[in-house]
Amino acid sequence: MSDSALTSNTVPVSSVRSSVWRRLVKNPLAVVALVIIAVVILCAILAPLLTNYDPNRADLSAVFAPPFGEHVLGADSAGRDVWSRLVYGARTSLLGALIALSVAILVGIPSGLIAGYYQGWFDGVASWFANMLMSMPGLIVLLAAIAVLGPQMATVMAIFGILLSPGVFRLTRTTVLTVRKELFVDAARVSGLSDARIISRHILGVVRAPLLIQGAMMAGIAIVLQAGLEFLGVGDPSTPSWGGMLSDAFLNIYIAPWLLVWPGLAIGLTTAAFAILGTALRDAVQGTDLGASKTKSRAVPELGAEHPGIRPAPASDRLLDVRDLKVGYPVEGGGNKIVVDGVSLHVDRGQVLGLVGESGSGKSQTAFAIMGLLPHGGAVLDGSISFRGEDLGNASRREFVVVRGTGIGYVPQEPMTNLDPCFTLGHQLVEPMRFNLGLSRSKAKARALELLDRVGIVDPLRTFDAYPHEVSGGMAQRVLIAGAVSCDPELIIADEPTTALDVTVQAEVLDLLRSLQRERGMGMILVTHNFGVVADICDRVAVMQQGRIVESNSAEALFADPQHVYTRMLLDSMLDDAPARGARVKGGQQ
Amino acid sequence: MTAELLRVDDVVVEYKVKGARDPFRALRGVSVHIEPGETLGLVGESGSGKTTLGRAILGLAPIGAGTVTLSGRDITRLTTRERRALSSDLQVVFQDPYSSLNPSMTVGDILSEPLRVAGMARRAASDRIRALLDEVKLPVDSVDRFPREFSGGQRQRIAIARALALEPKLIVCDEPVSALDLSTQKRVLDLFIDIQERTGVAYLFITHDLSVVRHVSHRVAVMYRGEIVEQGDAEQLTSHPSHPYTQRLFLAAPVAAPAQQAKRRAERERLLREQAEADVTGAHATLLSKGSR
Numbered sequence: 013m014s015d016s017a018l019t020s021n022t023v024p025v026s027s028v029r030s031s032v033w034r035r036l037v038k039n040p041l042a043v044v045a046l047v048i049i050a051v052v053i054l055c056a057i058l059a060p061l062l063t064n065y066d067p068n069r070a071d072l073s074a075v076f077a078p079p080f081g082e083h084v085l086g087a088d089s090a091g092r093d094v095w096s097r098l099v100y101g102a103r104t105s106l107l108g109a110l111i112a113l114s115v116a117i118l119v120g121i122p123s124g125l126i127a128g129y130y131q132g133w134f135d136g137v138a139s140w141f142a143n144m145l146m147s148m149p150g151l152i153v154l155l156a157a158i159a160v161l162g163p164q165m166a167t168v169m170a171i172f173g174i175l176l177s178p179g180v181f182r183l184t185r186t187t188v189l190t191v192r193k194e195l196f197v198d199a200a201r202v203s204g205l206s207d208a209r210i211i212s213r214h215i216l217g218v219v220r221a222p223l224l225i226q227g228a229m230m231a232g233i234a235i236v237l238q239a240g241l242e243f244l245g246v247g248d249p250s251t252p253s254w255g256g257m258l259s260d261a262f263l264n265i266y267i268a269p270w271l272l273v274w275p276g277l278a279i280g281l282t283t284a285a286f287a288i289l290g291t292a293l294r295d296a297v298q299g300t301d302l303g304a305s306k307t308k309s310r311a312v313p314e315l316g317a318e319h320p321g322i323r324p325a326p327a328s329d330r331l332l333d334v335r336d337l338k339v340g341y342p343v344e345g346g347g348n349k350i351v352v353d354g355v356s357l358h359v360d361r362g363q364v365l366g367l368v369g370e371s372g373s374g375k376s377q378t379a380f381a382i383m384g385l386l387p388h389g390g391a392v393l394d395g396s397i398s399f400r401g402e403d404l405g406n407a408s409r410r411e412f413v414v415v416r417g418t419g420i421g422y423v424p425q426e427p428m429t430n431l432d433p434c435f436t437l438g439h440q441l442v443e444p445m446r447f448n449l450g451l452s453r454s455k456a457k458a459r460a461l462e463l464l465d466r467v468g469i470v471d472p473l474r475t476f477d478a479y480p481h482e483v484s485g486g487m488a489q490r491v492l493i494a495g496a497v498s499c500d501p502e503l504i505i506a507d508e509p510t511t512a513l514d515v516t517v518q519a520e521v522l523d524l525l526r527s528l529q530r531e532r533g534m535g536m537i538l539v540t541h542n543f544g545v546v547a548d549i550c551d552r553v554a555v556m557q558q559g560r561i562v563e564s565n566s567a568e569a570l571f572a573d574p575q576h577v578y579t580r581m582l583l584d585s586m587l588d589d590a591p592a593r594g595a596r597v598k599g600g601q602q
Numbered sequence: 603m604t605a606e607l608l609r610v611d612d613v614v615v616e617y618k619v620k621g622a623r624d625p626f627r628a629l630r631g632v633s634v635h636i637e638p639g640e641t642l643g644l645v646g647e648s649g650s651g652k653t654t655l656g657r658a659i660l661g662l663a664p665i666g667a668g669t670v671t672l673s674g675r676d677i678t679r680l681t682t683r684e685r686r687a688l689s690s691d692l693q694v695v696f697q698d699p700y701s702s703l704n705p706s707m708t709v710g711d712i713l714s715e716p717l718r719v720a721g722m723a724r725r726a727a728s729d730r731i732r733a734l735l736d737e738v739k740l741p742v743d744s745v746d747r748f749p750r751e752f753s754g755g756q757r758q759r760i761a762i763a764r765a766l767a768l769e770p771k772l773i774v775c776d777e778p779v780s781a782l783d784l785s786t787q788k789r790v791l792d793l794f795i796d797i798q799e800r801t802g803v804a805y806l807f808i809t810h811d812l813s814v815v816r817h818v819s820h821r822v823a824v825m826y827r828g829e830i831v832e833q834g835d836a837e838q839l840t841s842h843p844s845h846p847y848t849q850r851l852f853l854a855a856p857v858a859a860p861a862q863q864a865k866r867r868a869e870r871e872r873l874l875r876e877q878a879e880a881d882v883t884g885a886h887a888t889l890l891s892k893g894s895r
Contacts, residue, residue, distance in 0.1 A: 196702050198696070199694060202660050202662070203764075204720075205719055206686070213704075213707075214707075217706040218706065370783040514810065515647070547856060547859055547860045548863050548867065567860050571859050582784055582785060585787065586858050588813050588857050588858055593837075
């Protein structure tokens with residue numbers, strides 16, 4: 013999958029906003045959260061229309077009036093209408109959250125953008141401040157501020173906004189740090205765009221999505237904190253608020269316990285709605301996972317049974333026989349996307365089969381299916397795979413472990429990502445041998461050193477003790493090849509084993525694969541897009557296009573006389589035989 | 603010698619390495635030149651410094667010593683403002699067509715950006731975009747679509763259109779076809795050549811693929827460990843390389859023909875043996891190759 017690495021770094025941005033919105037409203041929880049937030053906002057705006065009572069008017073005749081009477085939700089200890097206080101309280105809560113959020117964003121985003129884009133001294137100073145703010149106990153700072161400045165909720169929430177700003181700052185800064193390395197930012201600089209324009213056009217758009225998510229979370233936190241302060245009684249008593257109502261209800265919990273219910277519900281529902289919205293936004297931005305895993309366990313065991321008749325008696329040197337293999341991935345809205353469509357191929361002992369095709373042709377998927385290593389969601393839908401005469405279609409997970417351990421060796425495309433950075437190379441070579449071959453630690457180590465020597469590593473002992481980051485890509489690929497042959501497999505599957513390597517290193521790795529394959533009489537499947545590599549080491553070639561094998565022949569015959577139009581097109585695209593462009597004819601055709 | 607478009611003279615680029623006392627020298631005194639309408643192919647392995655040279659010319663890598671001259675003007679160190687003025691002469695196409703286009707902007711926005719920065723009116727810019735899309739053989743309705751709706755090859759066409767927008771004299775092409783499929787690669791390369799023949803733009807064409815460099819270049823320069831080890835006429839250099847590294851490099855690339863490749867493989871084995879023997883007198887060889895440069 014040569015292009016997976018390229019597509020993985022796409023960033024969530026506003027262009028996908030419409031589809032994000034569509035995915036968001038498909039999530040029932042998100043819809044509930046959105047409705048709750050909308051209702052609270054409407055209540056806050058329309059408060060004067062929703063009630064006839066002044067939220068602060070005390071009415072001694074109505075003290076602790078029960079709900080559903082003259083007062084819809086009853087009245088509190090001073091005879092004030094609970095419903096009216098609730099809707100006016102929504103104003104206080106939302107306003108407080110809005111102030112805190114605005115301050116956090118106004119402080120956090122610009123400083124984060126500058127620190128991330130320019131780095132340097134500003135980054136140092138700003139990060140130091142952010143760390144300091146984060147280490148301060150928020151509630152105590154706020155209580156101190158109230159003690160000095162008085163119970164003005166707007167000021168308090170603004171201060172809280174500053175305390176929240178390091179979160180925004182850090183998020184912005186890290187996002188900018190990754191985005192500014194993107195090539196489109198370089199391209200913009202070459203285009204002569206000013207820094208301000210680059211930041212506003214190219215960088216801010218990318219930062220927007222994660223900030224939206226964090227913003228929803230912070231709004232919920234701000235509401236809870238504000239209610240908490242008011243509950244403690246440090247708020248402004250003349251402003252109706254949910255926290256103040258809760259405090260009043262708490263004092264009278266034995267007389268009128270139901271007073272606790274309304275502000276409690278309002279605070280709980282609103283903050284929960286914001287939290288759920290934040291989570292749902294994150295899911296929507298990241299894209300939903302197709303619930304695909306369930307098809308896998310179901311589809312695999314049925315295999316082979318459907319084709320009882322067609323499996324031939326395995327010829328003595330036939331190592332692998334794949335018939336009518338079909339691999340699919342479930343798609344949204346049912347059905348499968350077929351990526352391998354009726355592929356049949358075979359590998360004999362001591363033979364190298366080249367599986368060639370362009371990206372998306374299904375060549376890697378075929379290889380993964382043979383090893384039982386299809387990525388999440390992928391399933392073998394039809395066909396049979398027989399290895400050494402055993403049907404792998406019926407193989408359980410456990411049986412596959414044995415087959416992969418001792419029967420099939422795998423050489424991947426990206427050597428670095430296939431080595432665990434936490435363990436030494438030696439450890440990663442020794443473990444499979446101990447597990448699969450039951451060797452003792454010292455015997456396995458002796459064998460690993462022997463193998464490292466065999467794959468052409470100059471100082472095996474030093475490489476044995478090295479971590480993956482301490483060796484080059486070519487060296488890592490040699491180590492992986494040593495690992496692939498360590499348990500004496502009969503079949504090697506090499507998936508673009510040299511694509512990530514320089515051409516001189518590629519030649520060396522191909523030399524190594526070829527000599528190992530001959531020495532041990534192994535079968536090999538070489539997945540590649542490079543016809544030069546095929547010509548170098550393959551005995552037979554199968555050309556894949558859109559999940560099907562369009563042509564399959566011996567290497568000499570295929571190159572000498574390609575039959576299928578697609579093969580011919582591919583070979584024509586090779587630049588090898590084309591004449592060099594040569595020196596420019598000065599004053600000529602231009 | 604005709605008037606040179608670009609001259610890179612003894613350029614050195616160094617990067618500070620965390621923890622190390624000495625900086626890393628990515629370029630150790632590199633000199634190349636490009637004439638108007640010419641393609642200079644720059645080949646080398648990863649880490650050889652070929653991308654750094656491209657970035658140094660574009661002002662994206664810090665030049666420690668040496669000079670870069672474009673149309674007789676020293677552009678080694680420029681302010682942002684001067685660089686902006688230069689963008690109409692010097693442009694770039696990057697390797698990765700996925701990250702070189704901002705995913706949140708439509709193709710129209712991406713293409714209009716350099717035009718608007720250069721002060722072109724909206725209407726004129728939209729006419730120019732139409733012409734550009736036509737030039738790179740993309741449908742006109744691409745304007746309202748986002749990069750993610752295009753394949754790798756099409757995205758690279760968009761990047762080429764962006765580079766062409768201001769009719770530059772030189773485009774630095776950094777591995778522009780390496781991420782593309784074989785068949786797409788050929789078509790995009792032919793587009794590059796076609797555009798050059800029509801507009802007379804010059805290319806610095808950076809690639810690790812020897813068959814690609816042979817196909818597009820008039821002249822070729824080979825980089826190895828931050829230095830140019832050999833440069834010259836494309837036909838001559840690719841068929842009769844003289845530097846030992848270039849010889850190794852060219853014999854390492856497999857040909858898509860089994861019989862020929864078997865021959866090349868044998869030839870390479872012979873060469874490696876010879877060079878290993880010559881290594882005994884390695885010091886002399888280095889001196890000689892330095893002297894001949």
